[in-house]
Amino acid sequence: MRHPLIFVTDFGRDDTYAAALIGAAxxxxxxxxxxxxxxxxxxxxxxxGAYHLKALALAFEPPVVFCAVVDPGVGTARxxxxxxxxxxxxxxxxNGLISYLWEETPAGLRRAVELExxxxxxxxxxxxxxFAPVAAQLASGSSLDDAGVPIDDPIVLSEAFAQRSAxxxxxxxxxxxxxxxxxxxxxxxxxxxxxxxxxxxxxxxxSVSVATYDQIGxxxxxxxxxxxxxxxxxxxxxxxxxxxxxxxxxxxxxxx
Amino acid sequence: MRHPLIFVTDFGRDDTYAAALIGAAxxxxxxxxxxxxxxxxxxxxxxxGAYHLKALALAFEPPVVFCAVVDPGVGTARxxxxxxxxxxxxxxxxNGLISYLWEETPAGLRRAVELExxxxxxxxxxxxxxFAPVAAQLASGSSLDDAGVPIDDPIVLSEAFAQRSAxxxxxxxxxxxxxxxxxxxxxxxxxxxxxxxxxxxxxxxxSVSVATYDQIGxxxxxxxxxxxxxxxxxxxxxxxxxxxxxxxxxxxxxxx
Amino acid sequence: MRHPLIFVTDFGRDDTYAAALIGAAxxxxxxxxxxxxxxxxxxxxxxxGAYHLKALALAFEPPVVFCAVVDPGVGTARxxxxxxxxxxxxxxxxNGLISYLWEETPAGLRRAVELExxxxxxxxxxxxxxFAPVAAQLASGSSLDDAGVPIDDPIVLSEAFAQRSAxxxxxxxxxxxxxxxxxxxxxxxxxxxxxxxxxxxxxxxxSVSVATYDQIGxxxxxxxxxxxxxxxxxxxxxxxxxxxxxxxxxxxxxxx
Numbered sequence: 001m002r003h004p005l006i007f008v009t010d011f012g013r014d015d016t017y018a019a020a021l022i023g024a025a026x027x028x029x030x031x032x033x034x035x036x037x038x039x040x041x042x043x044x045x046x047x048x049g050a051y052h053l054k055a056l057a058l059a060f061e062p063p064v065v066f067c068a069v070v071d072p073g074v075g076t077a078r079x080x081x082x083x084x085x086x087x088x089x090x091x092x093x094x095n096g097l098i099s100y101l102w103e104e105t106p107a108g109l110r111r112a113v114e115l116e117x118x119x120x121x122x123x124x125x126x127x128x129x130x131f132a133p134v135a136a137q138l139a140s141g142s143s144l145d146d147a148g149v150p151i152d153d154p155i156v157l158s159e160a161f162a163q164r165s166a167x168x169x170x171x172x173x174x175x176x177x178x179x180x181x182x183x184x185x186x187x188x189x190x191x192x193x194x195x196x197x198x199x200x201x202x203x204x205x206x207s208v209s210v211a212t213y214d215q216i217g218x219x220x221x222x223x224x225x226x227x228x229x230x231x232x233x234x235x236x237x238x239x240x241x242x243x244x245x246x247x248x249x250x251x252x253x254x255x256x
Numbered sequence: 257m258r259h260p261l262i263f264v265t266d267f268g269r270d271d272t273y274a275a276a277l278i279g280a281a282x283x284x285x286x287x288x289x290x291x292x293x294x295x296x297x298x299x300x301x302x303x304x305g306a307y308h309l310k311a312l313a314l315a316f317e318p319p320v321v322f323c324a325v326v327d328p329g330v331g332t333a334r335x336x337x338x339x340x341x342x343x344x345x346x347x348x349x350x351n352g353l354i355s356y357l358w359e360e361t362p363a364g365l366r367r368a369v370e371l372e373x374x375x376x377x378x379x380x381x382x383x384x385x386x387f388a389p390v391a392a393q394l395a396s397g398s399s400l401d402d403a404g405v406p407i408d409d410p411i412v413l414s415e416a417f418a419q420r421s422a423x424x425x426x427x428x429x430x431x432x433x434x435x436x437x438x439x440x441x442x443x444x445x446x447x448x449x450x451x452x453x454x455x456x457x458x459x460x461x462x463s464v465s466v467a468t469y470d471q472i473g474x475x476x477x478x479x480x481x482x483x484x485x486x487x488x489x490x491x492x493x494x495x496x497x498x499x500x501x502x503x504x505x506x507x508x509x510x511x512x
Numbered sequence: 513m514r515h516p517l518i519f520v521t522d523f524g525r526d527d528t529y530a531a532a533l534i535g536a537a538x539x540x541x542x543x544x545x546x547x548x549x550x551x552x553x554x555x556x557x558x559x560x561g562a563y564h565l566k567a568l569a570l571a572f573e574p575p576v577v578f579c580a581v582v583d584p585g586v587g588t589a590r591x592x593x594x595x596x597x598x599x600x601x602x603x604x605x606x607n608g609l610i611s612y613l614w615e616e617t618p619a620g621l622r623r624a625v626e627l628e629x630x631x632x633x634x635x636x637x638x639x640x641x642x643f644a645p646v647a648a649q650l651a652s653g654s655s656l657d658d659a660g661v662p663i664d665d666p667i668v669l670s671e672a673f674a675q676r677s678a679x680x681x682x683x684x685x686x687x688x689x690x691x692x693x694x695x696x697x698x699x700x701x702x703x704x705x706x707x708x709x710x711x712x713x714x715x716x717x718x719s720v721s722v723a724t725y726d727q728i729g730x731x732x733x734x735x736x737x738x739x740x741x742x743x744x745x746x747x748x749x750x751x752x753x754x755x756x757x758x759x760x761x762x763x764x765x766x767x768x
Contacts, residue, residue: 001286006275012690013269013525014552016564019518020571020738022547027573030513035278040270043691044748052272059276059384061283072748075724123724125738128571178268179299212331212379226276226381236300236328257542262531269525291534296526308528315532315640317539434524435555468587468635482532482637492556492584 002033003089004060005139008053008097009069009127010041017127021067024128025136032136037066042247044072046096050160051174051183053090054100055227062087067135068097069127080115080130081154084144091115091135091147093126096157103156113148162186162253169253173201174229176247180238184251186230194255196222199232201245201252206232220244222253258289259345260316261395264308265325265383266297273383277323280384281392288392293322298503300328302352306416307430307439309346310356311483318343323391324353325383336371336386337410338394338403345400347371347391349382352413359412369404418446425509429457430485432503436494440507442486450511452478455488457501457508462488476500478509514545515601516572517651520564521581521639522553529639533579536644541652549578554759556584558608562672563686563695565602566612567739574599579647580609581639592627592642593666596656603627603647603659605638608669615668625660674702674765681765685713686741688759692750695743696763700736706767708734711744713757713764718744732756734765 005025011017018039025032037056041049049070056066064087071093079094085105090098094114102110121129134147162171162185171185196209199222208221215221216235220242225231230253232244245251261281267273274295281288293312297305305326312322320343327349335350341361346354350370358366377385390403418427418441427441452465455478464477471477472491476498481487486509488500501507517537523529530551537544549568553561561582568578576599583605591606597617602610606626614622633641646659674683674697683697708721711734720733727733728747732754737743742765744756757763 004282010690012552013548014550015687015689016550016567016571017690017738019547019549019568023568023571023573026516035275036269037275038270038272040268055272056275056279059272059279061279073726075726122738124735128738175271177271178266178273214329214331223380226273226378226384260538291531292525293531294526294528296524311528312531312535315528315535317535431527433527434522434529470585470587479636482529482634482640 002029002031002141003063003065003139004035005032005135006035006037006056006060006064006066007039008037008041008049008056008066009039010043010045010049011039011069013039020128021069021132024132028133028136029140032139041070044070046070047157047160048175049097050099050157051227051229053097054104057088057101058227064088065135065139066090067127067131068092069131070097071095071126074126075123080117080126081112081151082115082134082138082144082147083110083112083154085110089138089144091131091138094155096155096160098154099157099160102154103161111144112151112154113144114151115148160185162190164190167255169255171251173245173247173249173251176240180240181225181231181233182239182245183225183229183231186251186253188224188228191230191255196230196253197256198254199230199251201249204243204245258285258287259319259321259395260291261288261391262291262293262312262316262320262322263295264293264297264305264312264322265295266299266301266305267295267325269295276384277325277388280388284389284392285396288395297326300326302326303413303416303441304431305353306355306413307483307485309353310360313344313357314483320344321391321395322346323383323387324348325387326353327351327382330382331379336373336382337368337407338371338390338400339366339368339410340400341366345394347387347394350411352411352416354410355413355416358410359417367400368407368410369400370407371404416441418442420446423511425511427507429501429503429505429507432496436496437481437487437489438495438501439481439485439487442507442509444480444484447486447511452486452509453512454510455486455507457505460499460501514541514543514653515575515577515651516547517544517647518547518549518568518572518576518578519551520549520553520561520568520578521551522555522557522561523551523581525551532640533581533644536640537648540645540648544648544651553582556582558582559669559672559697560687561609562611562669563739563741565609566616569600569613570739576600577647577651578602579639579643580604581643582609583607583638586638587635592629592638593624593663594627594646594650594656594659595622595624595666597622601650601656603643603650606667608667608672610666611669611672614666615673623656624663624666625656626663627660672697674698676702679767681767683763685757685759685761685763688752692752693737693743693745694751694757695737695741698742698763698765700740703742703767708742708765709768710766711742711763713761716755716757
């Protein structure tokens with residue numbers, strides 16, 4: 001059976017760009033098992049796309065293939081790549097979208113190739129003309145080795161990982177989700193078991209740390225979300241309505 | 257062939273929570289036939305979710321399996337349940353989501369079980385860890401009897417059903433749809449063939465009753481929508497722009 | 513294998529109307545291969561629906577079947593039709609939705625039939641009761657000849673095609689996409705290889721013409737998008753934020 005072929009883009013769903021990826025995949029393999037992972041990445045926001053790719057890789061059992069298209073550099077000289085990380089394949093522009101997939105996989109279990117960009121590809125829609133066709137081939141079982149030339153330096157976003165200084169972790173909000181939870185780049189592995197004494201951002205802070213949304217009281221709290229990232233949340237309302245941070249805002253976490 | 261497995265949630269579509277349900281279902285049965293029923297239930301709005309479940313049960317031929325996740329109580333002691341109503345199976349938190357499915361099925365044709373919540377389930381995402389896996393098993397043909405322990409008292413929302421007093425029916429707006437139609441909990445069976453003399457709400461009313469959207473004139477009108485519920489509608493614009501009621505507003509209907 | 517069955521509607525995705533089309537298709541053929549082309553056509557906007565149908569027909573290899581429902585006239589005397597244009601089948605209300613599919617296909621390669629509207633069809637939801645069932649039959653291989661009575665005059669929107677006067681093309685904005693690009697009805701075939709000297713609209717203009725989004729500088733530019741239509745775009749922001757035209761606005765293009 002084919003591997004699932006999961007799309008992650010900033011295309012939204014109100015145009016036809018998302019469905020056009022399915023058309024391009026089916027032109028290669030009419031039985032490709034296409035899934036809309038999300039098309040809700042904020043336009044051009046590579047960091048948010050990287051987070052969503054990580055969350056989906058946790059949600060599907062490998063082998064799976066992702067086709068990730070958040071591509072503000074389409075038509076320029078940026079590379080097109082495909083990576084494999086322990087059973088998870090991802091085809092994407094080389095702009096940092098694979099940051100979490102790549103960095104969180106041991107070096108011996110990951111590899112990358114640079115894709116050739118066909119001469120007849122449009123200059124405006126590489127999702128359709130480059131990424132989806134290659135992803136469909138990989139999802140139907142073809143090898144990463146046949147997809148391109150090996151590389152060892154896919155771009156990884158430094159801003160996707162927390163900075164540690166004394167007892168403080170520094171990061172930012174990568175995603176504000178549908179419920180208004182502000183999901184940061186700071187991870188449970190960064191905390192390494194330490195409790196959070198205080199999370200702060202421009203104009204706000206909280207010292208409340210909980211395990212479930214229901215335990216949040218009237219104010220803001222931090223908890224570890226379903227993908228292992230620290231988020232600032234409120235109960236039943238968007239955290240921003242109580243002064244929580246916005247997308248992209250810097251967040252610091254004080255540890256004991 | 258598998259039964260369709262239809263998701264109804266308040267997750268929105270811009271994150272990865274909706275696709276994560278497919279991942280969890282495919283972990284149980286890689287050939288599960290997943291359908292996005294809707295992920296547009298307003299966050300935490302159980303009544304709207306109950307209405308959408310009813311509408312979808314009318315739209316698909318049984319047997320079908322629903323996985324419904326509008327779950328503000330996730331992580332608390334609320335039960336997880338599965339019900340079967342005349343060929344329609346629904347897995348959901350026990351908070352009233354199944355109100356219409358349950359109440360509109362004769363007692364002899366419905367049954368319910370309480371699901372066991374696995375110890376390793378997260379405290380924040382029972383959709384992925386509890387509901388989707390059970391729904392996938394049921395959609396692949398396993399029996400409700402094997403899913404849990406029989407119960408006979410799933411929670412039914414009293415607010416989902418109209419109150420009758422003399423010649424007046426009282427209810428509320430359950431859903432405002434994409435076209436701005438205000439769909440109430442008042443049903444054609446509640447009217448029992450009576451014409452509507454007047455529908456009223458805080459700050460507005462209409463005495464116009466029509467059969468099709470095209471028959472609506474310049475003002476507001478009531479009609480029976482495709483799921484058998486009375487709605488307040490305008491032609492070509494959202495009813496609210498002409499003073500129609502908002503989500504959750506009380507609505508009364510006067511009968512002869 | 514079944515042909516893909518692709519839905520194009522103005523239903524949005526937050527209700528259950530979109531999924532109800534899948535239910536209606538599966539009632540006819542449980543193995544129908546349903547695809548959400550887009551449900552983001554602005555409510556009642558037939559011209560935008562016609563553009564999206566064209567874009568999707570370019571994105572999928574024929575044979576494919578479209579079920580298009582942008583249907584402000586539902587319940588009135590408007591005809592229901594199905595057309596076939598060189599391997600692309602489309603079932604739709606006869607209101608101009610098929611304008612580009614029809615007009616851009618040579619006369620010898622296109623045909624149309626009028627569908628019978630079943631007596632038991634609702635007056636509010638022909639997508640479910642008329643269009644989706646017929647589309648499912650056609651996608652499973654049944655012939656257009658069996659779907660209805662031949663006609664030769666499906667409605668084509670004159671506003672979907674540019675007017676030429678001396679060195680000027682006149683049209684309008686058909687779609688503003690998720691990235692804020694204002695896509696017009698003016699096509700590369702209308703330009704016939706001529707460069708664009710100037711594009712103008714009420715309150716704005718640009719003389720910059722580019723091939724890729726990345727080549728756009730700080731202001732507005734025109735380029736030919738992935739479906740062959742001229743669009744007014746900005747780099748990294750919606751064109752409207754820099755004074756670009758809005759949905760429906762008149763646009764003129766001056767040629768040498």
